[in-house]
Structure formats: structure tokens, C-alpha cells
Amino acid sequence: MSSRQSSRAALVATRVWLLVMMVLLAGCAGDMQPVTHAGVEEGVHNDDSFLSSQSRQRLAGTGGQSGFYMLDSGREAFLSRAALIEAAEHSIDAQYYIWNSDASGEYLAGRLLLAADRGIQVRLLLDDFNAEDIGKLFAVLGTHPNIQVRIFNPARSRDGWGRWVSFLMDFDRINRRMHNKTFVVDGAAGIVGGRNIGDEYFGFDEARYFRDRDVLSLGPVVDGMTDNFEAYWNSRWAYPVSVLYPDTSAGGDVTAALHQLRRQAGTQSGLPVSAPADSSQGRSELTELLSQLTVAHGELVFDPPFETMEEPVETPKRSAKALQRLAQAASEEILIESAYLILTEEQLQILDMGNRDGLEVSALTNSLATNDLVTNHAGYARWRTYMLEQGIRIYELKPDAEACRQWLDTDGFCETGEASLHSKSVVFDRSTLVVGSFNVNLRSIYLNGETVLIIRSEELAEQVARDIRTVMEPHNSWEVSLDNGGELQWRSGREAHTTEPAVGWWLRTQSRFLSWLPIEKYL
Numbered sequence: 001m002s003s004r005q006s007s008r009a010a011l012v013a014t015r016v017w018l019l020v021m022m023v024l025l026a027g028c029a030g031d032m033q034p035v036t037h038a039g040v041e042e043g044v045h046n047d048d049s050f051l052s053s054q055s056r057q058r059l060a061g062t063g064g065q066s067g068f069y070m071l072d073s074g075r076e077a078f079l080s081r082a083a084l085i086e087a088a089e090h091s092i093d094a095q096y097y098i099w100n101s102d103a104s105g106e107y108l109a110g111r112l113l114l115a116a117d118r119g120i121q122v123r124l125l126l127d128d129f130n131a132e133d134i135g136k137l138f139a140v141l142g143t144h145p146n147i148q149v150r151i152f153n154p155a156r157s158r159d160g161w162g163r164w165v166s167f168l169m170d171f172d173r174i175n176r177r178m179h180n181k182t183f184v185v186d187g188a189a190g191i192v193g194g195r196n197i198g199d200e201y202f203g204f205d206e207a208r209y210f211r212d213r214d215v216l217s218l219g220p221v222v223d224g225m226t227d228n229f230e231a232y233w234n235s236r237w238a239y240p241v242s243v244l245y246p247d248t249s250a251g252g253d254v255t256a257a258l259h260q261l262r263r264q265a266g267t268q269s270g271l272p273v274s275a276p277a278d279s280s281q282g283r284s285e286l287t288e289l290l291s292q293l294t295v296a297h298g299e300l301v302f303d304p305p306f307e308t309m310e311e312p313v314e315t316p317k318r319s320a321k322a323l324q325r326l327a328q329a330a331s332e333e334i335l336i337e338s339a340y341l342i343l344t345e346e347q348l349q350i351l352d353m354g355n356r357d358g359l360e361v362s363a364l365t366n367s368l369a370t371n372d373l374v375t376n377h378a379g380y381a382r383w384r385t386y387m388l389e390q391g392i393r394i395y396e397l398k399p400d401a402e403a404c405r406q407w408l409d410t411d412g413f414c415e416t417g418e419a420s421l422h423s424k425s426v427v428f429d430r431s432t433l434v435v436g437s438f439n440v441n442l443r444s445i446y447l448n449g450e451t452v453l454i455i456r457s458e459e460l461a462e463q464v465a466r467d468i469r470t471v472m473e474p475h476n477s478w479e480v481s482l483d484n485g486g487e488l489q490w491r492s493g494r495e496a497h498t499t500e501p502a503v504g505w506w507l508r509t510q511s512r513f514l515s516w517l518p519i520e521k522y523l
Contacts, residue, residue: 032156032170034236035243041234043123043187043226049089050283051188054290055218066219067293068455070435070463074203074407075273077195077214078104079285082275084185085111086282088120093184093229095125097177097437100198101134102205103270108197109141110265111275113258116146123147125233127178128154132163139245140257149241152178152232152305158244173309175522178232179437179448180302182225189286190225191216192300192453193435194339194424201422203408204272210339210372210422211407213464215435215453216289217298224300228451235305272410296457303449313446319438320445322452326428327351335427336363337468339420340376341394342441342520344383348390360393363440364472367396367490368511369502370420378514379441379523384480385488394480396490397421399502401476425464433461442521 046052058067071077085092085108092115099105116122126138128151135151135158142149155166155174167174184190193214199205201212217225232238241248248254268275276282303317316324327334328351341363343351353361371377388394397420404414413419426434436452438444455461471477478490478501490497500508 032154032173035239036236037234040230042230043091043093043121043184045187046090049186049188050087051084051089051186051218051286054286055188055222058290058293059219059295062219062295064220064297065295066217066221066298067290067295068298068457068460069216069289069293070460071191071193071214071216072467074195074201074209074212077191077193077212078202078204079273079275080214080216080289081108081183081191082111083282083285083289084183084189084191085115086276086279087286088115088185090186091121091123093123093125093182093226093233095178095180095182095229095232096197097127097179097181098130098196098198099126099134099138100196101137102199104199104202104204105134105197106137106261107265107268107271107275109137110261112147113141113144113261114265116144117262119146121146123229123233124149125152125178125229125238126150127152129174129177132159135241136245136248137257137261139241139248140254140261142241143248143254144258150233150238151241151244152235152239153237153309154239154244175447176306176309176313177448178305179444180228180232180451181437182229182451184222184225184229187226188222189216189218190222192225192437192451194422194437203410205417206413207417208372209404209408209413209417209419211419212422213425213435215455217453218290218293219298221298221300221453224302225451228300228302231302231304232449236307237305237309294457294460296455296460298456299454300451301454302451305449316445317450319436319450319452322454323426323434323438324350326426326432326434326454327353330359330428331356332358332360332429333427333465334359334361334429335465335468336361336440337421337423337425337471338363338365338440339371339422339424340373340380340439340441340443340523341365341387342379342383342523343387343392344442344520345386347445348387353391361391362393362395362472363387364395364397364421364468364477366421367398367478367502368500368507369399370397370418372420373523374507374510375514375519376441376523378511378517379520381511382515382520385482385486388480388482395472395477396480397471397477398492401471403471403476425468427461427465427468430461430465431458432456433464435464441523443523446521
């Protein structure tokens, strides 16, 4: 059993117990009440900035179109965010599901602090589900006069087992997460996509890499990103960090912590790349990227936060409906790249994919060997045969995929590290592309807040389609199909398997057991 499988085995019993208890305790009341904000707060808007000038210059005469640059490389995704922080002149609004307290997470937090030192108004919005390790750091940042921090839909307990008890006892509320991810600077440029903030998303972690995709944008779609941010920022379930960490003050410990964060950001400690360190360098890097923009019509679609946590969750949300309309309009090809993939009978009947002559639907997702969550793979496995019977062609990423060497230029990682898909992209008829936070699964359809960017560009759609098709090739993935007897098989060239490949019996057993549980909506 590999180290990865051993660690999964050690955690799975706890995760299963917690998940089962969450379902059993669904509906138990919690005692967190929504907050009342002083009023609807809007960000700083000023057309007099470098980024505003770039937007006007590069989009002049395009008839309301936007500009897009695909951030396929984790390293480029990190450097783009770092450059935007340095280029900021008025405001930075950052919204994330996960912000890790590792080298990249602390570096970007430190650069935001330095930006605030020079007068930039910074607003940080973090979902609470993964905030245990970073919450206190965000509370410290929140003491700066130019930084505001809010935590979305928090548990009352901030750490330890008490936090898990809070999750269990307030399941209906806490199960609704802000999975949206946006990064907007000066209201003029923004990044949207699937990446969280952390070393494993940028290719800096020595053991794990999450393959993902973001889009750097200028133009009208950035207004949609701002609307998305402010909808959650002004939500009654976005708590000021000072409410959750009332013991944080501007005393000596906080001053020392801020000083340490500034020092780390100044020395770029722990980073494997050289990030732009001032406004001049940030503008220079962005000028080069923005010169490569593809101009096209775009639309930003986001799910607004729940007004109350008692609202039913039986209806697809706004982002899911937008994808549904695109899928129903497709006539030739739908290409799906989704880290987690669950489509049940209800969704596939609505889409009616199997009854449209000439329509090919292909999906790339994680195998059991590359999935970071056994529970999520089990939910997918529960419906995998049905999806195949409905005509969807499914490809699962190999743990030794040759594409790893195209994703990363880190020597030796692809021989010793673990790469998995975190991407969330769909291409319709090679003419329309969707990139965002939306996994093609039930949680994204019904429960999470999600953000999707719809780009109507044959050039970008073709670019992403080629990339997805490349990863579907035999040297990168297994094609999963049904044999003549209706049994699953995994094929890659001459290689064939009748059980989940590249994993041991224990991991297969865990996945099979979990696949019997009707919990796919919560995965």
C-alpha cells in the first residue's frame, strides 16, 4: 500500500463516521444567527488606474466584448495574482473557498498587507469550511485599517473537535458553502476559475499538484465578478472576522505577527519562483500577459447566497441552469473536465443527451488512484455505470499520466509526487467555453455557491478542447466502458483492467462500501 493509500485508510473511517452523523443529524438546530451589516457596502471604483487604462486601450471598439487570457499553468496563475496585487492602485477584492497557510498563501497574504500599507483598500472573503488553519491569520490582517475580512457561513467553534460538533449539530446550514473563487483589482481586472490559494494549486508543493484552470479577464465580465463578490460580502451570513475572533487586538502579538508577514513577503521566503516585488514589475508582467488577450463575448454567472438557511435545496441553482441551457443547445460535442463527476438519472433525463443523434458527450475526471477524496469517488462510482449506459464516454486520469510533465517543470515531481484533476471546464460544440468553480456534480448543482465564466470564442474553446482531448489519450487516462456483459472495464491501448486500476484492494473496498450509501448530494 502506497503512502497515499495509507493516509487515506487512516482518515476514511473518521470521514465516513462524520458524514453519516451529519446525515443523521440533518435538521438539528444550531445557534449561529445571521449578522446585520451597517448597510450595503460597495467597493472602491475609480477609472483612473493602470488596469482601467489597459482595459480601455485593449478593448476599444470591440462592442462590449471582454478580453481573456487562459491561466493553465499553476505557476503562471500564481504570478498573475502576485502581479495584480503589485499593480493595484485603489482596491483588491479576493473571495476563496480555501486559502492555505503555506508558502504561497502566506506570501500573497503578506503582499496584500503591504498593498494595504500603501493605501489600497483590501477586502478578503473566505469560506469557513476550510478556515480553521488560516482564520487567526486573517483575524490579524483584519486589524489593519485598510483591510476588511469576512468569513462566510461559519461554525461557532473555531477549532478542534468542537468545530466538528458544530458542523454536525448545524448540518443544514453549514452544508451550504461558498465555493466561488474571484480575485478583482481596481474593478478593472479579475481572475475567475477553479484554483484555491495554496502551494498544491500553483505547483509549489513537493508531494501534490492539483491540475486546474483560471481565466484572467478585462472588460464587462469583471463587473460580474464584482457583483458576485459583493453579493456574498453583503450577505447576512458573511461575518466580520472580529466577531469570530474577538480576542484578536492591535497589541504586541498582532504587531509582531504583521511584522513577520511583511518580512516573509519581502524576502519571498519559501517560494520556488521570483514574484514581482513592486508596481513596476507587476505592471510589466501584466502588460505582457494582456498583450495576448483573446477578445470575445463573455458572461459571468454566479449563484447568489441563500437568504435564509432554511430554503429548500431541491432546485438547480443559477449556474447549473446556465450550463443546462448550453448543454441542451449543443448539437455535436460536449467535452467535460471535472474533478468530481456525478450525474444521476434526474439530471440526465433533463439533458436528454442520449436521444440526440450526432451528439457526443465525453467526460474527463479523476480515477480512484488520483482522486483526493475517496468519498467523492464513491459517489461518482455509484452512478458511473448509469452514465455510461446513457452514452457518456468517461475517461479517468492515470496517476502516472505523461501530461504531468507538461503541467509541471519541477524536476522529479512526476516520478514521486501525486497529480490529480481539480479543473472545472466544459466545451460546447468547440464554440463556447465555460470555466469556473462548478464541478459537474450534485453539490455544485444544488448546494454550493458557484461561479462560471461563459466565453463564446471558437479560438479558446478549441484550445481547451484540444487540451482535454490530449489528457483523454491512452498515455494519460483510462477509458472506462462496459463490456458485452455489462461489466466495467478500464482500457488504455492494449492495457485492460476489470477492477479500479493502480490501487490496492483496501482502497477499492472503501470506495465500494461508500458507493452503497445515498450521500452523493453531499459530496
